[in-house]
Amino acid sequence: MKRILYWYRNDLRLHDNEGFLKATENAEEVIPVYCFDPRLFATIPRFGFRKTGPFRARFLLEAVADLQGRLRALGGDLLIRIGDPEPILLELARDYEVEALYTSKEVTQEETEIEAGISKRLKTYNIDMELFWMASLYHVRDLPFNLFKLPDQFTPFRNQVENKVSVRPTFPEPARIRLPEGLETGTLPTLPELGFHEMPESDERAAIRQLGGETAALRHLEAYVWNRDLPKTYKETRNQMIGPDYSSKFSAWLSAGCLSPRKIYEEVKRYERERVANESTYWLIFELLWRDFFRFVALKFGTRIFKPSGIRHDLSYTYREDPEVFERWKLGQTGIPFVDANMRELLRTGYMSNRGRQNVASFLVRDLGINWIWGAAWFESMLTDYDVCSNWGNWNYVAGVGNDPRGNRYFNVYSQALHYDEQAVYVRHWLPELAGVPPEKVHTVWQLSPEEQNRYGVRLGSDYPLPIINPDKWIKAESIR
Missing domain, CATH: 3.40.50.620 (HUPs)
Incomplete structure (x- = not known):
């Protein structure tokens, strides 16, 4: 047999x-x-x-x-x-x-x-x-070029793939499974057996509590697409910071393989046929393409995605290796509210928005000068939706040693905070010590006078840390624009 x-x-x-x-x-x-x-x-x-x-x-x-x-x-x-x-x-x-x-x-x-x-x-x-x-939307054997000729930037990759390749159809579930007699199945380990003796308590502020498994993944897909009718507004909401519905939240199930990217593709295409097709529905597929791109980049460049010089093999960058500064970044104690709120969300929930990831990564590398490898390793440890190719590919990108055609992309954290959290709702959601500070002063909290600190119930350097860098440079840059 x-x-x-x-x-x-x-x-x-x-x-x-x-x-x-x-x-x-x-x-x-x-x-x-x-x-x-x-x-x-x-x-x-x-x-x-x-x-x-x-x-x-x-x-x-x-x-x-x-x-x-x-x-x-x-x-x-x-x-x-x-x-x-x-x-x-x-x-x-x-x-x-x-x-x-x-x-x-x-x-x-x-x-x-x-x-x-x-x-x-x-x-x-x-x-x-x-x-x-x-693991990908497009099959590697269907690419319209040899892997070694994979474009180094996303846009030419997307243009070629979208114009020349079709997504293969999904495979059905097996009808029945037959096992040999007398199998010893073993027992599912517990978290303590895996070495986790203290599990962080569930935080009621979390955007979503994602239950692992295919059952939960398919239920979420059905609810997101058909019950809550959210694909039609995805592009407009995807950069928001609070709540379960501003982004698709598919990533954790995708990373563990509980949900197939082609299953998402088929549901979105059916949604476009039966309800509406617009830029937002396309953008969901666009994000799956980015995921594919990083997987193919990892296949092409091998171990280079894990080295400080990155896939560009750029040896010109020098990095600080300061454990104390890195620890403050990890724990959300940098004194920069937008950075700290995102880092504390990650620490408490294992999740961070895409917008948050770009900002805290840029801050670590560009403003603090810390080796980006450290940040990528912390994300690997903490993210529920960690995907080796996407995580390390994105850190290559932000650090300027990857696929970014600009190479020197920089995020003005103050400008980003004003744009994506103007009323400081997100920051005060994760930094309760700043709850009494007026929204218009939260993103520049380091400028509060002693009298204002007393009035708003926050003592800088005690209740909330003083900034780890001089952030006024961002404000000056913003005022010049």
Whole structure:
């Protein structure tokens, strides 16, 4: 009887999962397995924080539990193991005499090294390993150019892909799954078993509490598109800062593979046919294209996306490595309200808006001069929606060593705060110590006189920190415009 071992990675779903569907079609019995790799939860010695923080760890546990339930509903189950995948998968493949291991294809160094290590071990026993490209909107084999000729900027990439390539249709869920007899499924670990003995309490100020798993992902997609009718206004609202509906909030489910980008594409296209097609509906697909672009960039440039010189291999940049300054940025204690509000939202919830990410990244690199690698690593640890390609690609971009055609892009944080949070609603939402400060003074709180501090109930340097840099340069630059 033919058996296939299916290794789940960042594809925690049944819908549009070509690899798993093919496994059920090509074998009488399929063994789905997920490995909690301790390396993903270890502390990074250089920084002293975990590679995967508590928010994404919780989301991942929820997603794996949901996948197991969905597999059981089809007559299957999910084997859960804790440990390095290389020896675990080899042992399972040998014990159950499988003919092949199927899994999704990843593109960055750590993941591909694990793939290569597993493949090498399996070959010793004449067991095939088949990889399936499943994480992007457009398939890598459909690109209208050789990967080495991938445009270095997004716009020419988008123009070529949109004009010459079609999105492949989604794959259906398998109808039924058959398991071998006597499988030891294992037990889902707890957060303490993964090393998380203190989980941050849920913060009622959070924009959204995203439950991990395909079930929640599909429910959210349905609600966002059809129940709340939000695609038609996405472009106008996407840069807002507070609330569940200003952006799509698909990213966490996309990053864990609970939701397929092609599923989103098909729903948006159906929405355009049945309700309305406008610039906002296109912009949702546009954002998926950016996600694709960073994945293809990572595939093209390899380890360069993780180095300070970036994909441009620009060695001219010099960075400070100041742990004390970095710590103040991490904790939202820089004395710059717009930066601190965003950093505290990340610290309390594992989420930050796209607008916030660009500003705090620019501030860390351009204003504080700190090595952008540090910021990218902190985002990797803290973001629930961390995606290796998008995270490191975006940090390359903001640091000026990536795909930005300008190369020296700079965010005037004061100007940005006035534009996107003019009434300081967002800042006072996350910085309650500034609640008594009038909105027109919040973004320049460092200018308050002692008398004003007494009047508004905030003492600079005590209740709220003095600024880590001289921010008046932003105001001068804004007044010159």
